[in-house]
Amino acid sequence: MADQSIIRITKEIGEIQKNSDLSLAVAFRDRDVRNVKAMIIGPHETPYEFGFFELIPPTLPDYPRKSPAVTCTTTNGGRCRFNPNIYASGKVCLSILGTWRGEPGEQWSAAQGLESILISIQSLMSSNPYENEPGFENANEAVDKANQQNYIAKIRHESLRISVIQKLENFLGISSTGDLSTPTEYDPLADGLDLEDPSIPWEPFKDLYKRRFLWYYDTYLEAIKQAKKEVKDGQGFVRMPFEGDNNTMNGTFNYSGLEKRLQKIKVVLNAEVDRWAIEGMSAKNKDTTVPVNLTRQFDQIKESFRRDDIPHNVELEQNNPFVWILTYFGRPMTNFDGGMFRIKLNFSPRFPEEQPRVKFLTPVFHYRVTPDGTLCYIPNPNRCDDVKQHIEAIFHSLEEEAPPYDPRTQVHPEAHKLYWGSEEDRKIYNRKLRRSVQQSMEDF
Structure with a gap:
């Protein structure tokens, strides 16, 4: 049974890793597929919006015949209950996990799997999580309404503080006062340590969190701006009727x-790519594997643009294979027609374990580009080591003619509201985009 369990969970993890769902991620240590970590990103328009919530779904010898026990580890050291069904201890109460009674048909079956568990947990992170409390329907309406608002307010605050800010500060060596507690974040590889050593902290989603933070930075700031209208600094959290002494959110x-x-994290992340460039030149001088690989890919892509008569171009900044400058020419008959944009691709010395950071040097008004130029694009999850795939994904993200509505990719708040607003809003969006395209030629 143990072998069947390992085969099953290996297959499930592989399937999740291959898809492009931006809300879920899973990883395991190569030497033990049963040592799994999972991550859920909080849904849009909820108090959990774009928060990073980690879980440990250990597999059992008789999985999937029996459901796994799932533990949420984003609890501020056991001091924060993020949901009536997600306890401060990390316990997750769901009928499919056997930790909560449910209606017939809601219990676990072998046809379910890790992805269905994660989606079920994500469904708890609703716009009104107070409704997950079993006594919700019988509560006093007036008192209940106030409690719902108070509960939403404190979850929104703690999602930002614990699941986003605290997590990034720990990764970057920033104290909660904004001071750098270490010159740079600790890198076990630099000390020649084995990342599979159980004594080394295992953070498989670190790079993902950094890139997503840059995507959602302006959304976080917008949430703070709105929240300041509702609560005052120094105002205490209201305790909920269902919160116990050791299972609460104070x-x-x-x-x-x-x-x-948030602003300090942004500064440190922006400075990180400058350090990559310096480290990259040192690696180039030592003729190590990553710069050799990037140089080879650069030469191939530059030649393919020339050979195939593609108008785009790539150059290296200061002959550094870790810093590429991509010149993008807008495709005819699109909103980008006649535009010319310079885009910087910063590569890490640990590429592809750390993915490129892509930023527009030429300003553009687009729902996939943050106000400061960070591009939200989705590379092929199976070809993350192929720079050409990254470039093609960059072009696709800009030129999508009928994009599906996905707020996880809408990283410019104003552009997002205009593009998906009324017909008149869409016209305003198109005018702003065209104006930035016309301006792009004047900037060259």
């Missing part, structure tokens, strides 16, 4: 402090 609001901490 604290006070401090959105001004959270805003400063």
Whole structure:
């Protein structure tokens, strides 16, 4: 049974890793497929919006005949209950996990799997999580309405503070006061340590969190701006009827402090790519594998543009294979027609374990580009080591003619609202985009 369990969970993890769902991620240590970590990104328009919530779904010898026990580890050290059904201890109450009674047909079956578990947990992260409380339907309506608002307010604050800010500060070596506690984040590889050593902290989603933070930075700031209208700094959290002494969410609001901490993280992340460039040149001088690989790919892509008569171009900044400058010419008969944009691709010395950071040097008004130029694009998950695949994904993200509505990729708040608003809003969006395209030629 144990072998069947390992085969099953290996297959399930592979399937999740191959798809392009931006809300879920799973990883395991190569030497033990049963050592799994999972991640859920909080849904749009909920108090959990774009928060990073980690879980440990250990497999059992008789999985999938029996459901696995799932533990949420994003609990601020066991001090924060993020949902009536997600306890401060990390326990997750769901009928399919056998930790909560459910209606017939809601119990676990072998036809379900890790992905269905994660989606079920994500469904708890609703716009009104107070409704997950079993006594919700019988509560006093007036008191209940106030409790719902108070509960949403404190979850929104703590999702930002714990699942986003605290997590990134730990990765980057920033104290909660905004000071750098270490010159740079600790890199076990630099010390020649084995990342599979159980004594080394295992953070498989670190790079993902950094890139997503840059995508959603302006959304976080917008959430703070709106929240400041509803609560005041220093105001205490309201305790809910279902919260116990060791299973609660206590604290006070401090959105001004959270805003400063977000800004500090952004500064440090922007500086990180400068360090990559310096480290990259050192690696190039030593003729190590990554710069050799990037140089080879650069030469091939540059030649393919020339050979296939493609108008785009790539150059290396200061002959550094870790810093590419891509010149993108807008495709005829699109909103980008007549535009010319310079885009910087910064590569890590640990590429492809750390993925490229892509930023527009030429300003553009687009729902996939943040106000400061960070591009949200989705590379082929099975070809993340292929730079050409990254470039093609960049072009696709800009030129999509009928994109599906997906707020996880809408990283410019104003452009997002205009593009998906009324017919008149869409016209305003198109005018702003065209104006930035026309301006792009004047900037060259």
